[in-house]
Amino acid sequence: MRSDLGKVRGLGSAKSGTEHFWMQRVTAIANVPLVIFLVWFIISHIGVTRMELIASVKHPLIAVGLLLAFASFLYHMRLGLQVVIEDYVHGSTKFAALLANTFFAVVLFATAAYAILKMSFGL
Amino acid sequence: MSGSKPKARPLSPHLQIYRPMLSMTMSIMHRITGVALAIGMIGLVWWLTAASISDGYFELVQGFISHWFGQLVLFGFTWALMHHMLGGLRHFIWDTGRGFELKTVEWLVRANLIGSVLLTLLIWVIAYGVRA
Numbered sequence: 703m704r705s706d707l708g709k710v711r712g713l714g715s716a717k718s719g720t721e722h723f724w725m726q727r728v729t730a731i732a733n734v735p736l737v738i739f740l741v742w743f744i745i746s747h748i749g750v751t752r753m754e755l756i757a758s759v760k761h762p763l764i765a766v767g768l769l770l771a772f773a774s775f776l777y778h779m780r781l782g783l784q785v786v787i788e789d790y791v792h793g794s795t796k797f798a799a800l801l802a803n804t805f806f807a808v809v810l811f812a813t814a815a816y817a818i819l820k821m822s823f824g825l
Numbered sequence: 826m827s828g829s830k831p832k833a834r835p836l837s838p839h840l841q842i843y844r845p846m847l848s849m850t851m852s853i854m855h856r857i858t859g860v861a862l863a864i865g866m867i868g869l870v871w872w873l874t875a876a877s878i879s880d881g882y883f884e885l886v887q888g889f890i891s892h893w894f895g896q897l898v899l900f901g902f903t904w905a906l907m908h909h910m911l912g913g914l915r916h917f918i919w920d921t922g923r924g925f926e927l928k929t930v931e932w933l934v935r936a937n938l939i940g941s942v943l944l945t946l947l948i949w950v951i952a953y954g955v956r957a
Contacts, residue, residue, distance in 0.1 A: 727917075727920070730913045730916075730917070731917075733910070733913070734910060734913075734914070737906060737910055741903075741906075741948060745948070745951055745952050745955055746955070748952060748955055748956050749956055752876055752880050752883040752884075755876050755883075756876065756877075759876075768873075772869075772870075775866060776866065779859075779862070779863045779866060782859045782860075782863070783859075783860070783863055786856060786859075786860060810866055810867065810870050813870050813874055814869075814870045814873055814874075816874075816877070817870070817873040817874045817876065817877035818873060818877075820877045821873075821876060821877045
């Protein structure tokens with residue numbers, strides 16, 4: 703039994719439709735060039751001093767690239783860990799674990815973004 | 826009803842009943858590498874944060890990374906990253922509805938495994954070449 707409106711909205715019982723599936727793919731596609739960028743960035747900064755690293759992050763393309771990388775990686779991470787939690791954790795612990803998962807991703811992103819912006823703006 | 830033991834009902838076969846196969850192992854490896862990468866993200870953020878704080882803190886993290894144990898962790902992280910990335914590309918092929926023939930599946934998982942090892946070695950050869 704589904705109402706016509708429910709069918710049109712297509713959000714299903716979880717009320718989020720295919721958003722999880724779709725964003726998992728969108729971030730996965732974004733992650734491919736961003737991983738290549740990050741690997742290149744790390745390799746080209748092996749053995750540099752802190753000041754040399756900061757000088758690189760001052761470049762807007764590097765700073766924006768790093769911000770995009772962490773945003774996409776951590777969004778993807780949150781979706782993936784959510785599936786793992788939903789598979790293995792049940793009951794009220796599941797709710798706590800899902801909440802902790804979201805906080806984990808957001809805290810990591812805020813920390814990374816703060817570090818990148820601080821180095822880039824040189825404050 | 827009360828007092829009587831519940832009858833042992835037949836259960837559907839679970840994982841241990843099947844012969845372990847490469848595609849099955851690679852499926853669980855995709856999940857394991859994903860979780861490992863999540864832990865690795867803490868390390869990446871730690872590295873950037875240290876760089877943004879002070880010379881002393883940055884040197885502490887760099888010291889850990891250049892230690893043999895840090896290098897081992899970083900090597901494992903590189904492999905997990907390459908494995909998960911190639912695994913993701915394999916899933917994209919399957920998302921288009923292609924590559925489900927048994928032979929193709931076998932070929933894809935083998936390419937995934939060999940490719941991840943080769944890419945990891947390539948990255949580390951370049952990394953050590955840059956340092957030398």
